Amino acid sequence: MRSLDVDVVVVGGGSTGVGVVRDVAMRGYKAVLVDRADLAQGTSGRFHGLLHSGGRYVVSDPNSARECAEENVIVTRIQPTAVETTGGLFVCGPDDDPDFGDKFLAGAAANGVPATEITVAQALELEPRVNPGIKRAIAVQDGSVDGWQLVWTAAQSAKEYGAEVLTYHKVTRIERDGDQVSAVICTDLKNGEEVRIGCHFILNCAGAWAGEIAGMADCHDVQVVPGRGIMVAMNHRLVNSVVNRLIYPSDGDIIVPVHTVCIIGTTDVKAPDPDHLPIPHDEVQKMFDAGEVLVPGFRNARALHVWAGARPLVKDSRVGAGDTRHMSRGMGILNHAERDGLKGLLTISGGKLTTYRLMAEHIVDAMEAELGTSHPCRTAEEPCPTPAPDPTYVPTNYHVTHRLHDREHDRMEDPILCECELMSRRMFTDKLAEQPSASLDDLRRQLRLGMGPCQGGFCTVRATGVAHELGTVDTERATGLLRLFLEHRWLGLWPILYGDQVRQTALDNWIFSGTLDVEHLPEGAEVV
């Protein structure tokens, strides 16, 4: 058994967890973050990519609107490479109530959410594919954010402040010393080793899995009610700014341009198990119907991939029925010293990716209140480090043309492994050298490997081959990685198979089954 001692263990490597571990580390605590999988593999990587302007909440949830407006500016500044400043529009569809726009503008003005009504003609000039039948349009400062880039850059910042980030470390037990937490016991899933992390404080940021973690510390009945939402990525950017429907929050009310694709979202259905989120046919159809309202012809465009995420809503049975604050979409903190008589444990629920930094600040403040200490929070002022070969490079906000620009300069020397997403061989080998035990999915989230139209049809073999050729993986693991990646791609493909994507899938299938016969390769390793 490995063992280490820290001040604080953060459980959960989503946006909340990395925001918290960064803040804790910047305030001078020795901290470690553990996650049973890779960073941002759960909800933080399974959303539509919106960096809220606050517009979505100006009528339904003014407090969230104000927080979103403030955090939008901060995140855009401290994590520029994760954010594309696309701008956004709220458009009133042909059958929507135009008066909602007045409530919207009033709410925006009252809560510091920048919003300007523009003419329908101006909106159509900005976004020529938007429904010409729209009745009103309001421009806001919505952005597009890559959840993985956001989490990885925040984690990098935490590491520079001495924090340790242990992915693929599954928490199996929480030890307590009387009424005080004393250690977190994990299993390193990559090698099966047990790891004991002695600590004084645990910040439970496990999101939809938070109830399970609290239960390990004998704090029972923390009921997580995951809210399942599905999202569909379309093959290219049908819009270049975020297009929202000017209505009360509803299913399929938004299209977000994210990197090379655009994503329509989402639904909200209670899910019993965050590890098994179904993607029902009728919800997929609902997304396409909603897409037609915003962009006529949406159904004729090519859908690439569909996925589901679980919102981490926590319903606490010990909170009075009237106290809806802790059940709202906003952040809630369960103080287990008050609730269960256990010191050194806070459980965080709810929240939004846009406000992840503010949530972290509140949580760490709450921890310090319990510890009786106080340090200023500096996460809003200091930018996260951006990995760049040139130290004089000043990072700018992401723009969709960036990879095309990069390849224009290195295309003669560096071959491209993933053609759809213009990922060069060097991008892949550099990341693989940093993370030799990564799965192809882990690398995909950082590099967009296999996320374009062919959905891994052409790049999976190349990437596996390169990893094998470099000796990073042996033949058994290569086979396992290849199969696992294809299985995961398929999960997001079959529910949206129609039109062009059927042809692609057929071609991919001929390559993998017909030519390479991957189903009958010698048994591969069980891959983690």
Next chain:
Amino acid sequence: MFEPDTYEHDLLNRASLDHCVKCTICETQCPVAAVTPLFSGPKYVGPQAERFRHGESVDHSLDYCSSCGICTHVCPQGVHIAELNSVARSAMKADHMPLRDQLISRTTLMGMTMTPLAPVANAVLRFKPALVAVEKVVGIHRNAAMPTAHVQTLVGWLRSRTAPKNPAPRGKLIFFHGCAQNYFEVETGIKTIEVLEHLGFEVIVPKQGCCGLPLQSNGIFDTARSWVRKLVAQLREAPQDLTIISCSTSCGGMLKHEANEILGVKDADLLEVGGRMRDVCEFLLEMYDNGDLDTSDWLPNELTVPYHAPCQLRGQNIGTPAVQLLELVPGLTVVESGAYCCGIAGTYGLKKEKYDIAMKVGKPVFDKVVAINEGVAACDSETCRWQIEQATSVPTVHPIAFIHQAMGLSKLPVSTGG
């Protein structure tokens, strides 16, 4: 922002990228990618790069695309690859159009300037130091296949000749001569008119300007649109139920489909004129297939002719009518080049940075022409003829010249002079 009635506004070329399954067939058939790594290939610059384009132009290497259109032609999924590239090139060059590209795309201007000064212009084009200066200043390669200027234009010939008095039992046709037949390929224009008149047609030649194709292929879309619209109006001044004959493959193709598919001109007038447009060989072969072309009195010509089907002809989806037509001439054997492109692609091969690429692209064509050579080669497109002739020194003529000779309108050997 784009005009509301333009293709960029409809973004339909862009929508066609959804059909790409990355099969790479276009890349294997692209004649430019085959000879230079400077061009990343049609799949890369087309459906792939398009997903990354918004606002900024960052992939300037897409200009190595010659616009030959073979990628679109071979795509089994229906992606408008060449059209995507043309639109992207136009957006890219909108802010920094080289003077050279402005000059060579204005064919009428070039023709009008060169015609009165033909002897001088031709002398200059044969005078090496002058060409080196042109290359340095303007960027046209010193060895590029430039047209020969003529003292008399086709319009001048029409004015000065005595029009046939014979009755025209087969009725009337409109002749669309384009800039090339008017200024540089006057003899091809004359022969086409004479062949049609010999068959019993009355040929009407309305006043006409440039179709705008060179502007389009150089990315100057706005001017190209206004030119093609003006030409359509001119052609519609003649009776509107008549078939229009062209012996310029590329200009005919512009009116048939490119103005619509690349420039996004969707005017009913354009579509109407495009629907009446026939390539002269296409037209004659249709007559033959209908039993209206009597070849029994055609004179023999014991000759093997290398023939190259231009890219612009393939884009029209009419097959290679010239091959079947030429084989109707007794004794004439046609050997097809079997290669996609001669490299010139309109004005591409004139440019100093692309000249070497164009010559490599055309090498299989040149090799075939030289190997078969019995004194003359045939090709439908004028710029391709200039290119083949420049590269092989084999005189290269429009197929109509052989038909003209077979009808006894000119003598053997087939005249290759201007």
